[in-house]
Amino acid sequence: DTAVSQTPKYLVTQMGNDKSIKCEQNLGHDTMYWYKQDSKKFLKIMFSYNNKELIINETVPNRFSPKSPDKAHLNLHINSLELGDSAVYFCASSQVGTQYFGPGTRLTVL
């Protein structure tokens, strides 16, 4: 069973479009995260939710909006995509301590 899953795995889109990435975890964890990893492999935390409540909101353009319909899901919606949004986006979850990461979604904005 996949612990943390993301869809889609690859996403290619045009500038200006709106897209969503979905994340689900079946570990029963209370906390979920979204990370952005650029081509230089820098891991940047974007958001964190605990029990559906936003607890970390780093300096991220407001074109990015996370949504947590329930504890097991944290989706990321991106409006008006820009070239600089191209990256790999990772979802993760944790209970205490260890974070479990999804396989990543490679977003390419053309």
Add this chain to the structure above:
Amino acid sequence: LAKTTQPISMDSYEGQEVNITCSHNNIATNDYITWYQQFPSQGPRFIIQGYKTKVTNEVASLFIPADRKSSTLSLPRVSLSDTAVYYCLVGDTLNAGNNRKLIWGLGTSLAVNP
């Protein structure tokens, strides 16, 4: 602002011990130190976590001096499959509270050669 610093890259050979050090001068009292490993096209994977002194598990050891301003991940007898990027994370990872700061290092790319 808290910051973690680690070497950008390291080279080693099979069978050697590899030590990767992370500096975190402004570590807070409640912060833990966690190391993750990432292979290409995969998400990071937990290796080890500690608060002080030494922690050892089946894959690595983590050494943390008394002042906790740095930590060293030790990989014994590396193999080719240990080639990966290793990240240091500092933060209050045990408490999912408000505005918890998680500070990731920029990653150390370890290349293990035959």
